[in-house]
Amino acid sequence: MRDRGGGGSKAAVLLVLLVFLSCSGTAFVVKGRSCLSLERRCTSARSSSDRPARHLSHNTLLKVIRTRGGSGQAKGRRLRGGSTRRKAHEDGEGGWLTRVKQAANGPFAINDIEITPDVFSILVVYFVQGALGLARLATTFFLKDELGLAPAELAALTGIFTLPWVLKPLYGFLSDGVPIFGYRRRSYMLLSGLTGAGAWAYLSLYAHTPAEATAACVLANLGVAVSDVVADSLVVEKARDSQSQAVSSGLQSLCWGSSAVGGIISAYFSGALLERMGTRDVFLITAALPLLVSFAALLVDEKPRPQVEASVQDQVSGQVVSLWRAITQKSVWLPALFIFLWQATPTSDSAFFYFLTNDIKVGPEFLGRVRLGSSIASLLGVWIFQTYLKEVRISTIMFWTSIVSVPLGFTQLLLIYHVNRQLGIPDEVFTFGDDVILTVLGQIAFxxxxxxxxxxxPPGVEGTLFALLMSIFNGGGIVGSELGAALTKSIGVTETDFTNLGKLVLLCNLSSLLPLPFLKWIEEDEDRVARETKQQKGKRWWLAKKEPAKDAPPP
Incomplete structure (x- = not known):
């Protein structure tokens, strides 16, 4: 089905190409302007006043050209008539000469965020996270074709691969309280990149059994998860030091844009590379990407700490106590439990992938295009949420996305039973459109x-508790994958027999409605927040009413 030859020289050439593209993509994120802001992603173009100092606006550039151009006679008249005035304007605040000097010598900034070495290293981490999607299709085809795993086995291993993401709070505690070689951030980021690169290289060169492939994939995810925690810690530190909502939002926007660029680039190349070379060659190319994280770690501005500080250990211990107090509150653990149940419903993704590749013969290159469309659709889902739904109650969005997702999920039955062919819709067109629509809805629900x-x-443990809640979210996804694997095996769907695939899709879609009765936990929390907000507004209004006016004359 695919050409797996030409490993040596072809792999070397493409390795250099991908490293160059990765560096270029990172430079593009740093040197360009992020098209995604935290408040309104992809909603409007940024004004020229928000552009970086190094990129002069069109009008400013015309002023520079006109000032420097023109005939010598006219230029002499201008200089004789108002040289002092023009020089003051040029050198004054806002003058073009000042702007040029700032662009040449001043710090480089995007969205009012100064691109320091720390910020650059954060952007590299997020870019690599998105770019590692390059090996996603290759991993699935490797497990399916070369190791010969059945759909149920693939679904079970997929859940195991993501286990490192459940332990993110542990990585946060370690990086905060246990320095390695005297560094809390730089060393963990450096080791995470080396771990990821080694894991992908091992998968490319030495993995020949499911156990070896599982160990390599778990280590690869461990490297990404640790670097993600370190990058998030740096983001929190930058936001805390700035004490500015604009800086925090702008930094989050840059991080999102960097990850999006990496994801779109990897989606474009993942299928095309797999169509022209073997899966192991793609793994070898992917092994170069985590090394960018290791190189970026050297840019982190961090003072060495020769030993573990007792104050840091005490701080970590205090965070553990505060975290336990937080999660034992009913207002926290009930919504957290709902998040887990929301993710823990079984899925039929692995079995449906086998159907696409074995029954209707969809190739890797087309699946790469589907991934590209899904990446763009994900951004569209974020834009829809930020533009139209950010003020809507969370419980309302979750309820209706669950209701709407069921009939949309049933559209896969049209492809399974080839009804789309009777309607004159090609399999690939139907697959692409179905995936894009479901991705938009899934992002809106997420x-x-x-x-x-x-x-x-709560205040004091924001970062740690958020990491814990995301771990619960990921843990629910693992349970859903394992339940889907068990259901796939019990129904009898295999790599060649898709007779009961429709039944599997039907059950998995209907099971997504099971958590809805527990949605009242979210509604109760929303009602509590609404009451507290109303009380605070009433209290502020009463205090403002009692406070005498500043300009009122003394009695």
Whole structure:
């Protein structure tokens, strides 16, 4: 089905190409302007006043050209008539000469965020996270074709691969309280990149059994999860030091844009590379990407700490106590339990992937295009949420996305039973459109969970509790994968027999409605927040009414 030859020289050439593209993509994120802001992602173009100092606006550039151009006679008249005035304007605040000097010598900034070495290293981490999707299709085809795993086995291993993401709070505690070689951030980021690179290289060169492939994939995810925790810690430190909502929002926007660029680039190349070379060659190319994280770790500005500080250990111990107090509150653990149940319903993704590749013969290159469309659709889902749904109650969004997702999920039955062919719709067109629509809806459903998780975090343990809630979210996804694997095996769907695939899809879609009775836990939390907000507004109004006016004359 695919050409797996040409490993040596072809792999070397493409390795250099991908490293160059990765560096170029990172430079593009740093040197360009992020098209995604935290408040309104992809909603409007940024004004020229918000552009970086190094990129002069069109009008400013015309002023520079006109000032420097023109005939010598006219230029002499201008200089004789108002040289002092023009020089003051040029050198004054806002003058073009000042702007040029700032662009040449001043710090480089995007969205009012100064691109320091720390910020650059954060952007590299997020870019690599998105770019590692390059090996996603290759991993699935490797497990399916070369190791010969059945759909149920693939679904079970997929859940195991993501286990490192459940332990994110542990990585946060370690990086905060246990320095390695005297560094709390730089060393963990460096080791995470080396771990990821080694894992992908091992998967490319030495993995020949499911156990070896599982160990390599778990280590690869461990490297990404640790670097993610360190990058988030740096983001929190930058936001805390700035004490500015604009800086915090702008930094989050840059991080999102960097990850999006990496994801779109990897989605474009993942299928095309797999169509022209073997899966192991793709793994070898992917092994170069985590090394960018290791190189970026050297840019982190951090003072060495020769030994573990007792104050840091005490701080970590205090965070554990505060975290336990937080999660034992009913207003926290009930919504957290709902998030877990929301994710723990079984899925049929692995079995449906086998159907696409074995029954209707969809190739890797087309699946890469589907991934590209899904990446763009995900951004569209974020835009829809930020533009139209951010003020809507979380419980309302979750309820209706669950209701709407069921009939949309049933559209897969049209492809399974080839009804689309009777309607004159090609398999690939139907697959692409179905995946894009479901991705948009899935992103709209996912965004409220982030808002809910952030709202549940009390002061003092915001970062740790948020990481814990995301771990619960990921843990629910693992349970859903394992339940889907068990259901796939019990129904009898295999790599060649898709007779009961329709029944599997039907059951998995209907099971997504099971958590809805527990949605009242979210509604109760929303009612509590609404009452507290109303009380605070009433209290502020009463205090403002009692406070005498500043300009009122003394009695």
């Amino acid at each position: 965004m409220p969970t982030l808002v809910l998780a952030a709202r549940l975090c």
